[in-house]
Amino acid sequence: MSAEAAPLVADAPVEDGMYYRIESNDGVEFKVSELSIIQQSVILSLLVQNYTLEDVRTRDAIHIEKFDSGTLQLVFEWCEHHKGEAIPEDDDSVPKNVEITEFDARLMEIDNEQLFHLICAANYLNIKQLLNVSCKKVANMAKGKSPEELRIIFEIPTDEEDEAEERAALEAQRRDAE
Numbered sequence: 001m002s003a004e005a006a007p008l009v010a011d012a013p014v015e016d017g018m019y020y021r022i023e024s025n026d027g028v029e030f031k032v033s034e035l036s037i038i039q040q041s042v043i044l045s046l047l048v049q050n051y052t053l054e055d056v057r058t059r060d061a062i063h064i065e066k067f068d069s070g071t072l073q074l075v076f077e078w079c080e081h082h083k084g085e086a087i088p089e090d091d092d093s094v095p096k097n098v099e100i101t102e103f104d105a106r107l108m109e110i111d112n113e114q115l116f117h118l119i120c121a122a123n124y125l126n127i128k129q130l131l132n133v134s135c136k137k138v139a140n141m142a143k144g145k146s147p148e149e150l151r152i153i154f155e156i157p158t159d160e161e162d163e164a165e166e167r168a169a170l171e172a173q174r175r176d177a178e
Contacts, residue, residue: 020048021061022076028069029061032076036083042126066124071117078107078130087129098136108137112154 018034022044032038038045047062064072081103100108108115115134122131142150151158157165 018056020044020051020056022072023061023063024067024069024072025063025065026068028072030069030072030076033080033083036079037076039083040079040087040127040129044125064125067117067121070114071121074107074110074114074118075121075125075127075130078104079127081107082129085129096132098132100133100136100140104133105137108134 019031020034020038021029022032022037023029034048038048044062048056051059067075108118110118115137119131119134119138121127122134141153145153150156
């Protein structure tokens, strides 16, 4: 994991530009370079657009309630690796041809739940390239699979399992009401 996206060390020196402190919902603070995360994330860019250098030093960390440190670590590591890269303009008239680089493939060697949280974080923070790459990973996982294989991979219950769960919930409600 990159040093720039590592948990914050108090009074860490600012070496090559401005850094922001971002806190996960489990209380872990990260020191994130302006060039990496702010360039990539529309949401974080808007949050800090009026920060001065003094604000960065004195304000509390930006708290992101929706995501834990493991998820934000993946997001920040991805952003740090891709810092300085041009962000392509969206052109909805042309289908996206998303390529997963070797770095991205290694980063996304995670379980399905972590991948789901990574996709949610990329969407919430509006990091389009990370969202595209992580969704491409899901598409590749589904490619060539039968519906039954997809149910297993993505833990999708069958209609019968859904109905059985619903009946059990209704039965439990009925018992509680008596």
